[in-house]
Every structure is written in structure tokens, then in C-alpha cells.
Amino acid sequence: xxxxxxEKVWLIAAMLLIVGFIATITYGSVALGITMVDxxxxxxxxxxxxxxxxxxxLGVHQTDSDEYDVHVRAYQxxxxxxxxxxxxxDPIVIPQGSEVTFYVTSPDVIHSFSLVGxxxxxxxxxxxxxxxxxxxxxxxxxxxxxxxxxxxxxxxxEGLVKVVPEDEFHLFSVADVDAPxxxxxxxxxxxxATIDNDALQTEAATVTLEIGDEQFxxxxxVDAEASAEATFTxxxxxxxxxxxxxxxxxxxxxxxxxxxxxxxxxSGTIDLETDEDDExxxxxxxxxxxxxxxxxxxxxxxxxxx
Amino acid sequence: MSSDAAALKDADSxxxxxxxxxxxxxxxxxxxxxxxxxxxxxxxLVLMWLFMYFVEFVGNEPTVVGMV
Amino acid sequence: xxxxxxxxxxEAKVIRSAFYTSFIxxxxxxxxxxxxxxxxxxxxxxxxxxxxxTVLTAHGVLLVVTxxxxxxxxxxxxxxxxxxxxxxxxxxxxxxxxxxxxxGTLFAAVAILAGFTDxxxxxxxxxxxxxxxxxxxxxxxxxxxxxxxxxxxxxADWFRSWWAWKQExxxxxxxLPTFMVLTTMIMWYLATLxxxxxxxxxxxxxxxxxxxxxxxxxxxxxxxxxxxxxxYFWLMPAYMMWYVMLxxxxxxxxxxxxxxxxxxxxxxxLSTPVGIHHQYLDPGIAEGFKFIxxxxxxxxxLPSLLTAFTVVASMEHGARQRGGEGYFGWLGxxxxxxxxxxxxxxxxxxxxAGGFSGMxxxxxxxxxxxHNSLWVPGHFHLTVGTAVALTFMAVSYHFIPQVTxxxxxxxxxxxxxxxxxxxxxxxxxxxxxxxGLLGMPRRTAEPEYDFPFExxxxxxxxxxxxxxxxxxxxxxxxxLFVANMLITALxxxxxxxxxxxxxxxxxxxxxxxxxxxxxxxxxxxxxxxxIFAYSLxxxxxxxxxxxxxxxxxxxxxFIEFVEGTVFGLTGDSVSSLVNSPLEWLRAMR
Numbered sequence: 001x002x003x004x005x006x007e008k009v010w011l012i013a014a015m016l017l018i019v020g021f022i023a024t025i026t027y028g029s030v031a032l033g034i035t036m037v038d039x040x041x042x043x044x045x046x047x048x049x050x051x052x053x054x055x056x057x058l059g060v061h062q063t064d065s066d067e068y069d070v071h072v073r074a075y076q077x078x079x080x081x082x083x084x085x086x087x088x089x090d091p092i093v094i095p096q097g098s099e100v101t102f103y104v105t106s107p108d109v110i111h112s113f114s115l116v117g118x119x120x121x122x123x124x125x126x127x128x129x130x131x132x133x134x135x136x137x138x139x140x141x142x143x144x145x146x147x148x149x150x151x152x153x154x155x156x157x158e159g160l161v162k163v164v165p166e167d168e169f170h171l172f173s174v175a176d177v178d179a180p181x182x183x184x185x186x187x188x189x190x191x192x193a194t195i196d197n198d199a200l201q202t203e204a205a206t207v208t209l210e211i212g213d214e215q216f217x218x219x220x221x222v223d224a225e226a227s228a229e230a231t232f233t234x235x236x237x238x239x240x241x242x243x244x245x246x247x248x249x250x251x252x253x254x255x256x257x258x259x260x261x262x263x264x265x266x267s268g269t270i271d272l273e274t275d276e277d278d279e280x281x282x283x284x285x286x287x288x289x290x291x292x293x294x295x296x297x298x299x300x301x302x303x304x305x306x
Numbered sequence: 307m308s309s310d311a312a313a314l315k316d317a318d319s320x321x322x323x324x325x326x327x328x329x330x331x332x333x334x335x336x337x338x339x340x341x342x343x344x345x346x347x348x349x350x351l352v353l354m355w356l357f358m359y360f361v362e363f364v365g366n367e368p369t370v371v372g373m374v
Numbered sequence: 375x376x377x378x379x380x381x382x383x384x385e386a387k388v389i390r391s392a393f394y395t396s397f398i399x400x401x402x403x404x405x406x407x408x409x410x411x412x413x414x415x416x417x418x419x420x421x422x423x424x425x426x427x428t429v430l431t432a433h434g435v436l437l438v439v440t441x442x443x444x445x446x447x448x449x450x451x452x453x454x455x456x457x458x459x460x461x462x463x464x465x466x467x468x469x470x471x472x473x474x475x476x477x478g479t480l481f482a483a484v485a486i487l488a489g490f491t492d493x494x495x496x497x498x499x500x501x502x503x504x505x506x507x508x509x510x511x512x513x514x515x516x517x518x519x520x521x522x523x524x525x526x527x528x529x530a531d532w533f534r535s536w537w538a539w540k541q542e543x544x545x546x547x548x549x550l551p552t553f554m555v556l557t558t559m560i561m562w563y564l565a566t567l568x569x570x571x572x573x574x575x576x577x578x579x580x581x582x583x584x585x586x587x588x589x590x591x592x593x594x595x596x597x598x599x600x601x602x603x604x605x606y607f608w609l610m611p612a613y614m615m616w617y618v619m620l621x622x623x624x625x626x627x628x629x630x631x632x633x634x635x636x637x638x639x640x641x642x643x644l645s646t647p648v649g650i651h652h653q654y655l656d657p658g659i660a661e662g663f664k665f666i667x668x669x670x671x672x673x674x675x676l677p678s679l680l681t682a683f684t685v686v687a688s689m690e691h692g693a694r695q696r697g698g699e700g701y702f703g704w705l706g707x708x709x710x711x712x713x714x715x716x717x718x719x720x721x722x723x724x725x726x727a728g729g730f731s732g733m734x735x736x737x738x739x740x741x742x743x744x745h746n747s748l749w750v751p752g753h754f755h756l757t758v759g760t761a762v763a764l765t766f767m768a769v770s771y772h773f774i775p776q777v778t779x780x781x782x783x784x785x786x787x788x789x790x791x792x793x794x795x796x797x798x799x800x801x802x803x804x805x806x807x808x809x810g811l812l813g814m815p816r817r818t819a820e821p822e823y824d825f826p827f828e829x830x831x832x833x834x835x836x837x838x839x840x841x842x843x844x845x846x847x848x849x850x851x852x853x854l855f856v857a858n859m860l861i862t863a864l865x866x867x868x869x870x871x872x873x874x875x876x877x878x879x880x881x882x883x884x885x886x887x888x889x890x891x892x893x894x895x896x897x898x899x900x901x902x903x904x905i906f907a908y909s910l911x912x913x914x915x916x917x918x919x920x921x922x923x924x925x926x927x928x929x930x931x932f933i934e935f936v937e938g939t940v941f942g943l944t945g946d947s948v949s950s951l952v953n954s955p956l957e958w959l960r961a962m963r
């Protein structure tokens with residue numbers, strides 16, 4: 001078999017090309033430390049995700065000073081957490097400069113979990129858990145898409161990852177608010193909020209109570225992975241009650257932080273025992289109700305959030 | 307050239323044989339144009355590969371890394 | 375010296391039917407493609423977005439299964455009969471596989487198209503990849519099986535011809551075109567074992583409700599066991615055309631017969647043990663397996679790179695015989711006004727570009743950048759969508775007159791058509807590649823989200839405009855092609871058709887080592903390579919998730935399951951036996 005010498009030259013060049021490609025990929029794997037999604041996780045029963053230690057507790061969890069785990073359920077046709085565009089779920093919020101490991105699985109069909117414009121991209125297969133660790137050095141938002149066809153609503157499956165400056169990040173939530181069911185107008189009353197801190201370090205939380213048309217702030221220090229109480233004493237005679245027959249309140253932790261999500265605030269209503277009620281007051285009250293409503297909160301009737 | 311040319315004529319006549327000006331046999335043919343063309347392709351491949359890997363890919367952070 | 379229809383009138387009839395079936399699939403597939411391209415770019419939306427996926431399934435299946443493979447069986451039948459210079463052994467057998475393939479296509483098409491109407495529960499909105507737990511109606515899967523069995527019988531038909539020929543010509547080399555057919559078919563038999571197992575053992579019983587769950591990673595891996603070699607199944611007839619016909623239309627001769635054989639042997643060996651490169655981002659598969667698949671894939675570049683040299687050299691031989699001079703000047707001496715030549719050459723040029731994006735796809739970790747993005751359809755519209763499709767259309771301008779005995783309706787329109795395809799695909803594919811790098815997903819009806827895609831150059835609107843423009847030009851090109859073919863089929867008989875011959879290569883088969891023709895040897899090595907590449911990954915997948923998976927439901931479920939049979943395998947983790955060499959290297963560092 002005779003091969004023309006020019007073709008031999010090309011054969012050598014082609015082999016160099018192939019070896020060069022493999023060498024580049026190996027360089028990325030070894031020197032840059034880029035790892036592949038793999039079989040390091042045990043399989044999971046897709047019909048019993050809530051019984052799993054990770055997927056029974058979705059969301060962002062701190063594991064070390066700058067390390068976080070995010071547990072995400074990708075299902076037809078949302079990410080939980082992540083799909084926040086229509087208010088279905090919270091966005092994923094993580095602090096700048098952190099190393100984040102995503103754990104993603106699916107209870108139904110194959111999806112993907114892909115941060116648009118990045119190299120964070122994985123298939124999500126029912127029965128398997130995809131894990132990916134990446135460092136987020138820039139404070140910005142990333143869109144998340146499902147890039148594997150998953151059914152007729154596939155195109156609507158999107159989410160959001162918000163990387164926020166470290167000082168705006170926290171893992172507080174309002175666990176409970178102890179508020180009276182009813183008081184007499186003009187009386188002094190007390191509301192006590194229980195604030196959970198899921199972070200691995202003690203942090204100070206600013207807790208805000210909005211009641212009537214007034215706002216009160218108080219600072220409370222919460223130990224790592226513990227709770228603390230913030231108490232507000234409100235003299236209703238200071239409030240402009242305008243013949244209202246009830247009083248709406250909202251307790252929010254770190255109200256200005258982008259890391260404050262649905263569990264970061266709780267609302268309720270206190271009945272006011274007044275001498276007279278009239279129709280006009282009712283109407284005004286309804287309007288006020290609409291304005292004060294926290295759009296993220298549909299749990300208005302009681303102070304107990306969880 | 308002649309024997310090869312005859313063989314080719316025997317074997318087949320391309321659709322527009324009239325366009326053929328000369329018959330070139332195996333031993334007289336050095337595909338220098340092919341070599342030139344394919345080396346240009348080789349250069350494009352190498353440059354594009356380096357661009358795609360080190361600019362488009364490595365610059366597209368964040369990237370999945372091993373757990374430290 | 376006569377046309378194919380004069381030499382083999384009975385075979386010409388089967389080949390004609392296969393060509394026509396493939397053209398019908400092309401026309402339908404292109405129509406669906408137009409709907410998609412305008413829908414996804416939000417230019418015209420004639421269907422609700424939920425229906426986009428029915429359109430996409432039809433587009434994919436009709437074009438990459440029906441169009442390509444019916445064309446392949448036509449070409450392969452032509453190649454075997456012409457190069458062995460004998461008709462098929464039994465024309466009834468030949469018709470039987472054609473009928474079986476058609477029946478299979480019909481079944482699958484009915485299931486897919488039923489997705490457009492609410493009158494029936496039937497649907498198959500599962501796309502070309504039919505990943506479980508997305509479920510199609512059972513007749514979709516049954517259709518696919520019938521189709522594949524049809525191709526198996528077609529292969530048997532060609533092997534039978536070769537066997538009969540060999541009895542009469544015991545000392546002769548296998549003619550090159552037949553050699554190409556046989557090696558491609560051995561590759562196909564090996565590869566289809568994956569998809570046949572997936573469908574027959576798991577998906578059909580599951581869709582019939584006989585088993586209630588499947589292991590999604592297992593059926594997906596079995597799909598890609600077949601899903602990568604199938605791209606070479608599309609490509610091999612195009613390669614055959616480049617090796618066998620392109621030199622002829624260039625006015626030259628094939629540069630090297632032995633190297634052509636080496637290339638086809640390499641494809642037989644390396645096409646199958648690479649499928650896991652489609653699963654680089656899958657959980658449940660060890661990184662080491664992915665690395666092995668990448669190494670195999672990278673070496674699979676070799677036969678294509680060799681082909682580039684051999685084919686271009688054959689063209690150069692033609693150009694120099696036509697008076698071409700210089701390092702690059704000879705390119706001008708090529709018969710660019712011949713639609714058959716121009717189409718094939720432009721297809722080859724696009725394959726050079728598609729080859730590059732394929733090299734990126736082959737890379738393991740760089741897959742994070744491009745996986746399932748619009749980059750991927752950008753890539754395969756260059757490869758199967760142009761290298762294969764445009765070559766097929768170009769050679770049709772030669773073959774349809776050959777198998778009908780009729781005059782080509784218009785050579786000018788044919789030339790315009792192949793150039794139009796090239797231009798349309800340049801727009802569409804380039805914009806798709808760029809969109810993919812921005813993170814735009816493939817396979818979506820509305821790539822419009824609450825967040826923006828960040829572009830460094832240009833805008834998303836500009837990319838969409840290019841995709842839509844390209845799509846429209848491609849549709850127009852398809853219309854011209856199909857119309858030209860239709861008029862040719864009804865045209866006057868031609869009495870001056872070129873004779874159906876294949877010119878002798880410059881370096882002939884006498885230079886090829888005998889071992890190249892030892893099909894048993896290559897088959898054995900191919901099987902061993904597949905066992906090496908797949909036994910451990912498949913074992914690990916079954917060990918992790920069981921044969922029938924860790925649970926879950928079908929979507930949508932067509933038939934409630936009759937009985938639940940879930941059993942898994944236990945034992946030591948197979949994958950723990952395979953430590954990734956990368957892990958080791960990282961530890962060293």
C-alpha cells in the first residue's frame with residue numbers, strides 16, 4: 001500500500017491535532033480543576049423526594065464559612081427554588097464570593113439545570129442527583145433554563161440565581177410571630193417574632209414591624225443555627241386608627257436585603273374592639289388592606305408561618 | 307501518460323469529457339494544491355480550537371470545579 | 375455503455391421508490407422546519423407553542439430517519455448492483471424490506487401526527503430522542519422497530535449479493551462501493567442492537583403497561599449507543615458519493631482506493647464505542663467513562679480528516695486534467711456550473727465547518743459551554759443538514775435520470791437550488807452557533823425569558839433574523855428541488871444519458887493490503903471495542919438504578935400498568951472499580 005508523501009504529512013498533522021485536543025481537555029480537567037457531573041451521588045426514588053435529606057429541605061444551606069449547598073427540584077415546568085418570574089417559587093439567592101454546590105433532581109421527566117451564559121449546566125435525570133460546584137465572584141443575576149425538552153410547557157421553564165454582595169446576604173427567616181388576636185383600641189400591646197438564623201455564624205438581624213401606618217425597627221443578635229426573639233411594644237393610641245376595626249401587621253427580617261424571601265416575612269391581623277363600626281370604615285379598610293399586602297405572602301390570617 | 311489515459315478512457319467518460327485537456331497518471335500527480343488547502347484548514351482548526359477553549363469556554367465563568 | 379435503468383430495470387424500480395419516499399419525507403420535514411424557524415424566532419406563529427414539539431418531532435424523525443435512510447438504501451442498492459455488476463438475488467426480497475421500512479415509517483408518522491388533533495389520545499411528542507419517562511404511543515415504538523428490521527433485511531440483501539458474487543469471483547477484491555456498503559452495514563447491525571434493546575425490551579412493554587417503570591439513564595444510554603453511529607449511517611452514503619462519484623464529476627479519478635478502505639474500516643471500528651460523548655453532562659455516569667468515550671471520539675476524527683485529503687486530492691486531479699494550475703488556481707478549473715459537482719463540493723466545504731463544531735462537541739469539559747444549546751442544531755444542520763442532505767440532493771440530479779431514464783427538468787434551477795441551500799444554511803447555522811454560545815437553548819418553542827441573553831457582538835434580534843432568513847431560503851431551496859424532481863419523473867425519456875459507470879481509482883485495490891477485505895476480523899475487533907467501551911458503563915447504570923429504574927411515572931401514560939415488576943441488581947458498585955485516571959492526576963497535583 002503506497003500512501004503519497006503529502007498524505008503522510010497530513011496523517012501526522014491529523015494525529016497531532018487529535019492528541020492536542022485530548023491534551024487541552026486533560027489540561028482543563030487537571031490544571032483548571034474542571035470536573036464532570038458524575039455518579040458520586042446515590043440514586044433517589046423520584047416519587048419520594050420529600051423523604052430525602054436534601055430534597056425534603058429545598059433551598060440554600062450554608063456548609064462552611066464561604067460554602068453553600070443549594071437543593072433544587074426541577075419539575076414540569078419549574079425550578080424550586082429558582083422559578084420566581086411568576087412568583088411561583090423564590091429565586092435562588094447566594095452570596096458573592098461563595099463556593100456553591102447545586103444538588104438537582106427531578107420527580108418526573110428529564111430536565112436540565114443550566115445557568116445561562118456560564119459553564120454551569122447539567123442534565124437532570126429522575127432517579128439521579130446532579131451535583132455541580134462553582135464559585136460565584138461577581139454580584140449579578142443569572143437566568144436558569146431547562147434546555148432539555150420536558151413536555152408541552154418546556155419553553156416556560158426558567159429560573160433566576162441572584163448573587164448578592166456578602167453584606168446583603170443572610171439566612172434569616174421569620175419562624176413565628178406571637179401576636180394577640182384582638183385588643184381594645186388605644187391599648188398597649190406586644191408582638192414577639194422568633195427569628196431563625198440558618199447561617200453557621202452569629203449574625204445581627206434588623207427586624208421590622210409594620211403595623212397600621214407605623215414602622216418599628218429592632219436589632220437582634222441570633223446565634224448560628226439558632227433562634228432569637230424580637231419583641232415590639234406598640235401603643236395603639238399612637239397609631240392613626242381612623243375608626244378601623246382591625247389592624248394589619250407584617251414582620252420582616254432584613255427588609256432591605258435581596259436575600260429576604262418568602263419565609264422572611266409574616267403578616268397577620270389584630271381585631272380592634274371599638275365602640276362603633278360603620279360601612280365607610282369597612283371600605284377604607286379594604287383599600288388599605290390591598291396596599292399593605294406583601295405580594296409574596298398569602299398567609300395573612302395567622303402569625304404562625306410554619 | 308498514454309497508457310493511463312487509455313485506461314481512463316476505457317473505464318469511463320465523465321459527463322463533459324471535452325473539458326479534459328490532458329490525462330495525468332498516478333505517478334505524475336502530486337496533490338500540492340490539496341496539501342496547501344488542507345494546511346490552511348489545519349491552521350484554522352488550531353486557531354479556532356484555542357479561541358473556543360481558552361476564550362469562549364474558560365472565559366465563560368463560573369465553571370464547574372471539583373469540591374475543594 | 376448504458377444508463378442504470380437499462381442495466382437493471384427491476385432494481386431501478388425499487389431504487390426509484392426509495393428515492394421518492396425519501397423526497398416525500400424531505401418535503402414534509404422541510405415544511406415543519408419552516409414552521410419551526412418562524413415560530414422560535416417569533417416572526418410568524420401559526421401554531422400554539424405547545425404544538426411546536428409535535429412539529430419538532432416530525433421534523434426530526436422525517437428528516438434524519440426517513441429522508442436519510444430511504445436515500446441510503448437506494449444508493450446502497452445502486453452501489454452493490456453496479457459495482458458487482460449483478461442484479462439482486464431475489465427482487466421480491468428487495469421489495470419486502472422496502473415495504474417493511476415504509477410500514478414502519480407510516481406507523482411512527484401516524485403516532486406523531488396524531489399529536490396535532492385532540493380527537494385521539496394518541497401522540498408521540500417525544501422528539502427524535504424519545505427519552506423516557508416521556509412516553510409515546512406504542513405504535514410509535516413499533517413503527518421504529520419495523521423500520522429498523524427493514525434496514526436489517528436490506529443489509530442481508532446486499533450481503534447476499536456479495537456472497538453470490540464471491541462464489542463466482544473467489545480471487546477478486548471486493549469492489550470499493552460494495553466494500554463501503556458492507557462495512558457500513560456491519561457498523562449498523564452492531565449499533566442498532568442498542569436502540570433495538572431499548573425499544574423492544576423496555577419501551578414497548580412499558581408503553582403497553584406490561585412494566586410500570588424504566589431506568590431513564592439506561593434507555594438514554596442505549597439510545598446513544600445507537601444515536602452516535604446513526605450519524606455515520608447518514609454520513610457514509612455521502613462519503614461514498616464523495617469517494618466514488620465526486621472524482622468522476624470533477625473530471626478526475628479517486629486518489630486512493632486503499633485509503634478509502636482504511637477510512638471505512640476505521641468508521642466500522644470507532645463509530646459505536648463513542649455514544650457516551652452525548653452524555654457528558656449526565657449524572658449517574660462516572661467521569662472516567664466519559665473520558666474514555668472522548669478519547670475514542672477524538673480518534674474517530676481521523677477517518678474524516680483522511681477523507682478530506684483523499685477527496686480534495688481527487689478533485690484536484692480532475693481540475694489539473696481540466697487544465698488547472700497553481701496552488702489554489704486549480705479550484706477555478708473545477709466544473710462549478712454542474713449542479714451535481716457544485717452541490718457536492720459545497721456540501722463538503724460546509725462539512726469542514728461542521729467538522730470543527732463537531733470537534734468542540736467531542737471535547738469533554740467544554741461541553742458545559744455548548745451542551746443542549748442552539749450550537750448543537752447549528753452543528754448538525756451543517757453535517758446531516760448539509761454535508762449529507764445537500765450531497766444527496768446534488769447526486770439526485772444524476773441518479774433520478776439514471777433510474778427513471780428521463781431527462782433532468784432543469785440544470786439551471788438545479789444549480790441555483792444547491793447554491794441557495796448553501797447560502798441559506800450559512801445564515802441559519804452561523805446564527806445558531808452564535809446563539810448557542812450565548813446560552814440559548816435548543817428544542818424550545820419560545821426562547822424568550824425574563825432575563826436577557828448577553829451578546830458581545832450583534833443582538834438577539836439580529837440572530838433571530840438570520841435564522842429565519844436562512845430557514846426561508848432553505849425551504850425555498852427544498853421546494854425547487856422537489857419540483858425539479860417531480861417534473862423530471864414525468865419528463866420525456868432521455869436517450870443520451872451518461873453511462874452508469876464508476877471510474878477506476880488512480881491507486882487501485884491492487885495496492886490495498888488483503889487484510890482490509892477481512893470483514894470477519896474487523897467485525898470481531900469492532901465488537902471487542904464496543905464491549906470494552908460499554909460493558910462497564912452499562913453494568914454500572916444497571917447496578918445503580920436497576921434494569922427498571924428507581925421508580926417514577928410515564929408522561930403521558932397511555933395505558934395504566936397491569937402489574938408492577940421492579941427488580942434491581944445489587945452488589946458492589948461496578949463504577950467503584952473504575953477509578954478515573956483524572957482523579958488520580960488531580961490528586962498528584
